[in-house]
Amino acid sequence: MSSVAVKPLRIVLAASEAVPFFKTGGLADVAGALTKALADCGHEVTLIIPDYTPLRQNKAGLPAVHDTGLQFTIDMNGRSVTGEVNWARYPQSTATVLLVRQAAYFDRGQPYGDAGGGYADNSERFCFFSRAVPEICRLMVLRPDVLHCNDWQTGLIPALLNSRYAQIAGFEQTASVMTIHNMAYQGAFWKMDMLLTGMHWGFYNPSHMEAWGSLNLLKTGLAFADQLTTVSPTYAREICTPEGGCGLDGLLRWRQSALTGILNGIDIDVWNPATDPLLPAPFSADNWQTGKARCKAHLQQRLGLASSPRTPLIGMVSRLVDQKGLDLIAGCASALLHRRVQLAFLGTGDARYESLLRDLAKRHPEQVSAVIGFDESLAHQIEAGADLFLMPSQFEPCGLNQMYSQRYGTIPIVRQVGGLADSVSHYDGTPAGLETATGFVFADYSMAGFSTAVEQALSAWQDAAVWNRLVRNGMHRDWSWQQSADRYVAVYHEALAKVASRKAENRL
Ligand code: ADP
Ligand code: GLC
Numbered sequence: 231m232s233s234v235a236v237k238p239l240r241i242v243l244a245a246s247e248a249v250p251f252f253k254t255g256g257l258a259d260v261a262g263a264l265t266k267a268l269a270d271c272g273h274e275v276t277l278i279i280p281d282y283t284p285l286r287q288n289k290a291g292l293p294a295v296h297d298t299g300l301q302f303t304i305d306m307n308g309r310s311v312t313g314e315v316n317w318a319r320y321p322q323s324t325a326t327v328l329l330v331r332q333a334a335y336f337d338r339g340q341p342y343g344d345a346g347g348g349y350a351d352n353s354e355r356f357c358f359f360s361r362a363v364p365e366i367c368r369l370m371v372l373r374p375d376v377l378h379c380n381d382w383q384t385g386l387i388p389a390l391l392n393s394r395y396a397q398i399a400g401f402e403q404t405a406s407v408m409t410i411h412n413m414a415y416q417g418a419f420w421k422m423d424m425l426l427t428g429m430h431w432g433f434y435n436p437s438h439m440e441a442w443g444s445l446n447l448l449k450t451g452l453a454f455a456d457q458l459t460t461v462s463p464t465y466a467r468e469i470c471t472p473e474g475g476c477g478l479d480g481l482l483r484w485r486q487s488a489l490t491g492i493l494n495g496i497d498i499d500v501w502n503p504a505t506d507p508l509l510p511a512p513f514s515a516d517n518w519q520t521g522k523a524r525c526k527a528h529l530q531q532r533l534g535l536a537s538s539p540r541t542p543l544i545g546m547v548s549r550l551v552d553q554k555g556l557d558l559i560a561g562c563a564s565a566l567l568h569r570r571v572q573l574a575f576l577g578t579g580d581a582r583y584e585s586l587l588r589d590l591a592k593r594h595p596e597q598v599s600a601v602i603g604f605d606e607s608l609a610h611q612i613e614a615g616a617d618l619f620l621m622p623s624q625f626e627p628c629g630l631n632q633m634y635s636q637r638y639g640t641i642p643i644v645r646q647v648g649g650l651a652d653s654v655s656h657y658d659g660t661p662a663g664l665e666t667a668t669g670f671v672f673a674d675y676s677m678a679g680f681s682t683a684v685e686q687a688l689s690a691w692q693d694a695a696v697w698n699r700l701v702r703n704g705m706h707r708d709w710s711w712q713q714s715a716d717r718y719v720a721v722y723h724e725a726l727a728k729v730a731s732r733k734a735e736n737r738l
Pocket of ligand 1: 577
């Protein structure tokens, strides 16, 4: 339960993916864990996500999904499109999950796209989803205090609340909050897609829905939402600069007083090395050596790497895209292999990075493993079995793997950006530094910067006492959602206060 006594709020969260149902990246972890954390604080929480039905059908361990019997229709540019609503109870929580079913839009092989890129009708699919969210709230009489939107797929919702739904019963007091998980994905589409939004053409202007000649759904959310958040304090500052704002920094500077950076937490029940059912041996901060050694041996065997307890094993679990610093890894790979380390990669993404890693593994089978695919159990086993974890990102709004790795006693090597800078403390080689250090952080996005951090890490690896301290420091850190959930609730109250004062002004 929350440490702060709060009046329970009716919160509706909207996201395009959420664990345990559908996941392609960190958004899913956050949408699921925040839902649970807010409900644990005593709030009435409903999470609304699309129902990519085939993707959940053979998944083990999911809660039962039921039909609500509710149907709704949205006019998509003159075409009536009907959706249905399924529901489930969020696991170990009082929160409800509503799954928006629309077979033509959501019964696909992946949530967003296939090998050829994003689906051609993504703007239509997610305009439909965004328009479904307030419509379902209306039909189910949810009367939300706060509608919390996440990323461009839900960016239209704050605009709808301020226009079509402004006068509708049940939305009089509803405040909107827009969370940016990644400025690099904005949902920018041909301007004629305005016709799918249900918004008046008058809003197609640079103060509202248009950016650089396109309809921009992230911008729409940022322009209309009462409060804005992003997933770390450092990223909140970075996106207000031309370097980090991906073309929307002007708007963000204008709205800076409404913007808060809140570091993500992690689901400490799911990511707990002492109880994780996906690990061959459990371990905790006080007895990590034996359990972690067994996890490492198991991982080396599973991946076909040489069985060698004393060889540093470096892991990486990632979407394989430019953001994640794969060009640095490519550039430093042969130097790394000369240092007699092992590398374990798990990821999917751009074809060129997939083949680069596959190729590396083929040429060095005892030293490098590359599993190209999405594998939840292997992700946990790499977090637990590796000694070091790589996240040399170009930019990183928050990043979750560096937190998972610290909790699993795996020392992260990260670049000093976004949430990585906010969650990893650099070991500078001094006894004072060792008191709090949890990893290795480098500033320059360059092969020299990255190699220096790797060298520092490998030299710390030689000293068992230093290593033990780094591992224990990381494992003892508190990554629970509690504090972050309290911060979101504070933001919700700021958003509600704004709505109340707007209403009061309108009454005058
Ligand atoms: P991002 O959201 O930018 O991809 P994050 O670090 O926030 O980065 O979150 C990524 C999440 O997705 C983590 O939970 C990570 O373990 C998981 N993940 C990424 N790629 C894979 C994969 N190939 N298999 C299993 N899990 C993966
Ligand atoms: C995005 C970001 C990542 C962040 C995640 C969850 O996918 O790339 O840094 O951790 O969202 O907020």
